[in-house]
Amino acid sequence: MTKIITVTNQKGGVGKTTTAVNIAAALAALEFNVLLVDIDPQANATNGVGIDARQMDYTLYEVLVGDVEPNEAIVETDIKYLSVLPSHINLVGAEIELVSAIRREYKLKEAIEKVKDKYDFVIIDCPPSLGILTLNALTASSSILIPVQCEYYALEGLGQLIATLQIVKQGLNPDLTIEGLLFTMYQQQLNLSRDVVEEVKKHFGNKVFDTIIPRNVKLSEAPSHGKPIILYDIKSKGSESYLALTNEILKRNKIKHK
Numbered sequence: 230m231t232k233i234i235t236v237t238n239q240k241g242g243v244g245k246t247t248t249a250v251n252i253a254a255a256l257a258a259l260e261f262n263v264l265l266v267d268i269d270p271q272a273n274a275t276n277g278v279g280i281d282a283r284q285m286d287y288t289l290y291e292v293l294v295g296d297v298e299p300n301e302a303i304v305e306t307d308i309k310y311l312s313v314l315p316s317h318i319n320l321v322g323a324e325i326e327l328v329s330a331i332r333r334e335y336k337l338k339e340a341i342e343k344v345k346d347k348y349d350f351v352i353i354d355c356p357p358s359l360g361i362l363t364l365n366a367l368t369a370s371s372s373i374l375i376p377v378q379c380e381y382y383a384l385e386g387l388g389q390l391i392a393t394l395q396i397v398k399q400g401l402n403p404d405l406t407i408e409g410l411l412f413t414m415y416q417q418q419l420n421l422s423r424d425v426v427e428e429v430k431k432h433f434g435n436k437v438f439d440t441i442i443p444r445n446v447k448l449s450e451a452p453s454h455g456k457p458i459i460l461y462d463i464k465s466k467g468s469e470s471y472l473a474l475t476n477e478i479l480k481r482n483k484i485k486h487k
């Protein structure tokens with residue numbers, strides 16, 4: 230069965246794309262067939278795996294508005310077992326065009342249904358909003374992974390995200406679960422980081438991943454080379470932490486290594 234995980238948090242810059250790209254690449258390195266879906270018009274995840282959407286004939290935009298089939302837009306990356314359904318800035322238009330569409334929240338789900346048998350995992354990277362694009366991602370998914378940046382305002386907005394999750398569960402996707410909350414950009418020397426971790430654990434208990442992603446400069450350099458961290462610097466702390474997270478996800482889901 231294909232596991233579809235959406236990486237989401239309407240707060241900007243918390244590590245969604247870094248997490249989506251690096252989990253997708255780590256799963257592919259473990260020889261799982263992976264589709265990375267970029268539903269953020271910023272196209273950071275697309276660029277992060279070395280794909281330039283401007284060179285593509287079709288991207289997710291044409292798929293969502295029904296002009297092409299998903300397999301016409303999906304491209305293989307240089308990483309074996311990893312394909313991407315790329316984004317493009319014109320996806321901003323879909324946000325508006327879909328407003329009047331029938332079953333507008335189901336467009337991504339319907340597209341993924343057509344191709345999902347080819348993949349063990351589909352990883353979706355969301356924009357920093359709770360608009361129609363994110364709703365499409367939540368409707369299409371088995372679970373959501375929520376990156377939480379270790380900073381003072383981390384909890385702000387989490388309530389709204391959980392409320393949105395409940396609404397989606399009541400209507401669009403009753404089976405949606407929380408995969409886990411993930412601390413990102415952790416700085417051990419800061420009391421603040423430690424306080425944020427304690428506070429979030431109080432609210433979410435065992436939904437919080439044991440793995441914590443440290444602040445690591447290699448993680449911020451890798452995207453400008455169009456590479457996931459395991460290809461940019463596999464020995465870095467950032468790489469080790471995303472490999473650990475990937476193994477934790479497999480273990481929690483009782484999925485065996487290939």
Ligand SMILES: Nc1ncnc2c1ncn2[C@@H]1O[C@H](COP(=O)(O)OP(=O)(O)OP(=O)(O)O)[C@@H](O)[C@H]1O
Pocket residue numbers: 240241242243244245246247248269271273355356357413414415442443444445446448449450452467
């Ligand atoms: N653990 C980390 N250590 C250092 N830098 C990081 C780390 N995680 C992410 N970054 C950097 O922080 C910035 C924001 O990360 P990222 O793009 O993954 O966040 P995002 O939630 O996807 O942002 P947006 O809301 O704009 O989509 C990027 O420049 C990224 O390279």
Ligand SMILES: [Mg+2]
Pocket residue numbers: 245246247269273354355356
């Ligand atoms: Mg992003």
